[in-house]
Amino acid sequence: MTEQTLTPTLNLEERFGDWVTPDTRKGYEGYLVAPEHLIDCAAALRDEFGYDYLASLTAVDYLPDGKMEVVYHVSQSTGGAPLVFKVQVPREDPVTVPSLVSVYPGAEFQEREAWDLMGIRFEGHPDLRRILMWEGFEGHPLRKDWKEAYYEEDTKPFKSRWPAGQVHRVEDTLPFGKNVKYPQGFDPEKWTPVEEEALYASLKRVPADEDLPTEQLIVNLGPQHPSTHGVFRMAVTLDGETIVDLKPVMGYLHRNHEKIGERNTYLMNIPFTDRLDYLSSLSNNFGYVLAVEKLMGIKPPERAEYIRVIMAELTRIQNHLFAIGMFLNDLGAFFTPSLYAIEERELILDTFEAVTGSRMMCNYMRFGGVARDFPPGQLERVRDLAFNRLPAIVDEFDAYLTNNEIVRARCEGVGVLTPEQAIAYSTCGPVLRASGVPYDLRRADPYSIYDRFDFDVAVRYHGDVYDRYLVRMDEIRQSIRILQQAVEQIPEGPVIEGKQQYQVRVPAGEAYGRVEGPKGELGFYVVSNGKPNPWRYHVRAPSFINLTALAEMCKGNKIADAVIILGSIDIVLGETDR
Amino acid sequence: MYGKGIVKGLLVTLKRFFETYTDDIKHGKARYYTEEGVAYRSSPETRGLFTVQYPEEKLITPEEFRFIPFLVYDEKDDGEQAIRCTSCGICAKVCPPQCIWIERTSDPKTKRPVPEPKNFYIDVDICMNCGLCAEYCPFDAIKMDHDYELAVYDRHVNNIYDKEKLLKPASYYADIRPLNYTQEEKARAEAAAAKAAKAAARAARQKKQ
Numbered sequence: 001m002t003e004q005t006l007t008p009t010l011n012l013e014e015r016f017g018d019w020v021t022p023d024t025r026k027g028y029e030g031y032l033v034a035p036e037h038l039i040d041c042a043a044a045l046r047d048e049f050g051y052d053y054l055a056s057l058t059a060v061d062y063l064p065d066g067k068m069e070v071v072y073h074v075s076q077s078t079g080g081a082p083l084v085f086k087v088q089v090p091r092e093d094p095v096t097v098p099s100l101v102s103v104y105p106g107a108e109f110q111e112r113e114a115w116d117l118m119g120i121r122f123e124g125h126p127d128l129r130r131i132l133m134w135e136g137f138e139g140h141p142l143r144k145d146w147k148e149a150y151y152e153e154d155t156k157p158f159k160s161r162w163p164a165g166q167v168h169r170v171e172d173t174l175p176f177g178k179n180v181k182y183p184q185g186f187d188p189e190k191w192t193p194v195e196e197e198a199l200y201a202s203l204k205r206v207p208a209d210e211d212l213p214t215e216q217l218i219v220n221l222g223p224q225h226p227s228t229h230g231v232f233r234m235a236v237t238l239d240g241e242t243i244v245d246l247k248p249v250m251g252y253l254h255r256n257h258e259k260i261g262e263r264n265t266y267l268m269n270i271p272f273t274d275r276l277d278y279l280s281s282l283s284n285n286f287g288y289v290l291a292v293e294k295l296m297g298i299k300p301p302e303r304a305e306y307i308r309v310i311m312a313e314l315t316r317i318q319n320h321l322f323a324i325g326m327f328l329n330d331l332g333a334f335f336t337p338s339l340y341a342i343e344e345r346e347l348i349l350d351t352f353e354a355v356t357g358s359r360m361m362c363n364y365m366r367f368g369g370v371a372r373d374f375p376p377g378q379l380e381r382v383r384d385l386a387f388n389r390l391p392a393i394v395d396e397f398d399a400y401l402t403n404n405e406i407v408r409a410r411c412e413g414v415g416v417l418t419p420e421q422a423i424a425y426s427t428c429g430p431v432l433r434a435s436g437v438p439y440d441l442r443r444a445d446p447y448s449i450y451d452r453f454d455f456d457v458a459v460r461y462h463g464d465v466y467d468r469y470l471v472r473m474d475e476i477r478q479s480i481r482i483l484q485q486a487v488e489q490i491p492e493g494p495v496i497e498g499k500q501q502y503q504v505r506v507p508a509g510e511a512y513g514r515v516e517g518p519k520g521e522l523g524f525y526v527v528s529n530g531k532p533n534p535w536r537y538h539v540r541a542p543s544f545i546n547l548t549a550l551a552e553m554c555k556g557n558k559i560a561d562a563v564i565i566l567g568s569i570d571i572v573l574g575e576t577d578r
Numbered sequence: 579m580y581g582k583g584i585v586k587g588l589l590v591t592l593k594r595f596f597e598t599y600t601d602d603i604k605h606g607k608a609r610y611y612t613e614e615g616v617a618y619r620s621s622p623e624t625r626g627l628f629t630v631q632y633p634e635e636k637l638i639t640p641e642e643f644r645f646i647p648f649l650v651y652d653e654k655d656d657g658e659q660a661i662r663c664t665s666c667g668i669c670a671k672v673c674p675p676q677c678i679w680i681e682r683t684s685d686p687k688t689k690r691p692v693p694e695p696k697n698f699y700i701d702v703d704i705c706m707n708c709g710l711c712a713e714y715c716p717f718d719a720i721k722m723d724h725d726y727e728l729a730v731y732d733r734h735v736n737n738i739y740d741k742e743k744l745l746k747p748a749s750y751y752a753d754i755r756p757l758n759y760t761q762e763e764k765a766r767a768e769a770a771a772a773k774a775a776k777a778a779a780r781a782a783r784q785k786k787q
């Protein structure tokens with residue numbers, strides 16, 4: 001009921017005339033916008049209709065039609081279903097589309113990603129460089145005619161596995177290099193990364209000072225640096241100790257999750273989503289199955305809905321505990337707080353293991369339900385955690401950290417993001433809500449059965465690092481509230497309908513499923529052409545998009561604070577780099 | 579007062595520190611190196627440190643825990659192995675990283691496929707332990723194992739498991755997954771009974787005619 005009632009009934013044709021046409025393809029929604037009017041149209045949507053938040057931007061390669069399409073999902077930061085509009089351009093290089101960075105600054109990284117992986121040139125983009133692939137990479141891997149190293153077939157299941165499966169190692173049959181393309185005239189020995197120069201050139205310079213000539217100082221934090229939570233790099237220009245400009249550099253852990261997803265069948269993608277944000281695999285499962293369920297037009301039974309909510313909220317609690325613990329590590333409180341947090345997280349992971357079979361790679365949700373019911377005793381364990389252990393632990397953490405003078409001195413007023421900036425940069429999750437924007441999809445665009453629970457959207461107003469910490473603490477409390485209600489209300493019944501098929505039938509069309517993951521809006525954009533494998537599978541990764549605002553948060557702060565500002569965003573590189 | 583927050587925080591640390599000892603005294607020797615001790619330390623009641631001293635102690639693996647599939651065979655009365663797998667290929671088709679390889683053979687005389695697979699390989703370097711093969715096998719022939727200590731010195735020669743290495747008896751399966759096993763046996767018995775009843779009815783019908 002929720003989705004339908006909230007869909008805005010606005011008539012864009014009336015306002016925009018022939019700039020827009022409704023997308024009439026079967027199973028598709030939204031509007032097609034003429035490329036030359038894209039910027040005006042987006043600006044009007046933002047200013048006149050209140051669609052001030054760019055949720056997701058991605059591209060689809062419609063190879064058989066000879067078209068490339070850029071898909072935009074925009075939302076109102078006050079809530080409601082997203083509005084989708086698209087731009088189609090002929091699939092002939094150079095594929096160009098106007099850049100929307102001037103309207104939605106949050107498009108910056110997403111457009112760079114679309115350029116990198118799809119080869120769409122965004123005209124007017126301030127800094128259009130590759131973002132996930134390395135600088136010397138040839139081609140755009142998400143294009144349908146691009147083939148990866150060790151390529152075997154377009155889609156799984158591969159025919160060589162059965163009935164005449166003669167095992168071989170893929171490395172043996174196809175030595176590395178045979179299927180790898182280099183740019184023309186490429187010689188690895190002589191190659192120097194030109195884009196590295198472009199990166200440094202794109203950084204803002206220290207303004208010249210007549211009286212005190214300062215030398216330009218560019219520092220690289222990372223990629224191998226304990227504060228970056230993995231392999232991640234920040235290129236920074238410094239004026240003394242003050243950050244003048246910063247550019248995140250990522251992709252070190254890139255494995256083209258989306259390409260793998262398009263080779264996979266629908267079902268196969270579920271365990272792969274575990275590997276995105278590996279701290280909260282159940283939320284990833286949730287978002288993906290919602291998107292595919294939307295396409296299939298099915299709904300899980302009641303008990304499964306409750307189990308999903310319980311698992312998603314447990315995931316949020318353990319993710320935030322981990323985030324807070326690691327954040328304290330970044331602050332220099334070496335490992336005591338984080339181990340306290342990890343201890344509690346361990347108790348939740350025990351439940352995950354007993355229910356799903358794995359502590360982190362849960363692979364638990366299925367289209368139309370969940371894989372299996374709680375084994376005996378686990379629901380009682382969750383109840384015990386929700387009513388006894390976890391509330392006491394949050395109070396203890398509160399006493400332990402919240403009013404610690406050192407924590408406050410380091411965090412308050414650092415890395416400030418105003419509400420306007422937070423929305424403009426498409427930040428989401430605790431980062432957005434710490435800036436005073438009460439935007440939580442569980443309330444803003446309720447999915448599953450979240451409309452049944454009594455809980456508050458955690459929001460704080462200073463937009464600094466300290467408030468991001470506080471929002472996470474608040475959210476743990478709210479999640480505990482939801483858990484308490486859910487374990488009380490959960491009905492008996494099946495957790496999935498009927499016999500499960502290993503090959504699901506997904507009607508042609510598109511769907512954007514999104515959940516409020518622990519890190520923010522986690523969206524899955526899936527396009528089906530009726531075949532067993534998705535035609536397009538895109539992940540709107542909150543860790544990735546939140547980084548768009550990193551430079552803004554860091555500017556003017558001291559270099560030592562860059563570490564805690566990054567820590568306060570809570571990124572997981574499995575998701576950032578995909 | 580400035581510094582109050584720090585002192586309060588330190589008190590929490592102190593409390594945690596003492597809890598380790600009070601809990602040790604309360605539970606005595608049984609807290610360590612016993613199964614109940616490990617179980618207690620993984621329960622929501624636990625206090626103090628709950629590190630598990632691997633490998634002397636091991637976490638108790640819950641029934642659903644999954645790690646690398648194995649093939650189930652039933653032991654016949656004469657000691658022969660009856661492999662449950664029928665080479666239907668569903669597990670190979672559902673496997674996300676495509677690490678299952680099955681060779682099916684045909685009877686040279688009848689040209690019909692032989693149910694038992696000639697070869698069955700799993701490349702455990704690639705297996706992502708997702709458990710989909712076990713979930714979708716219609717014959718309960720492939721199940722997820724509990725054994726996670728698989729380190730080897732040379733992965734290139736050791737980590738493609740063949741049929742011999744994958745086969746484990748149904749009694750082992752019953753041992754690690756008692757609940758699932760009983761449930762499945764019940765369902766199988768019911769299905770067999772239903773089939774027998776149907777056959778009997780058909781026989782009776784034929785007799786009448």
Ligand code: SF4
Pocket residue numbers: 662663664665666667668669670680714715716717718719720
């Ligand atoms: S293990 Fe099961 S699914 Fe796989 S081929 Fe054998 S019978 Fe079929």
Ligand code: SF4
Pocket residue numbers: 646647669672673674675676677678700704705706707708709710711712
């Ligand atoms: S557990 Fe998953 S990855 Fe491993 S063999 Fe089975 S289906 Fe394949």
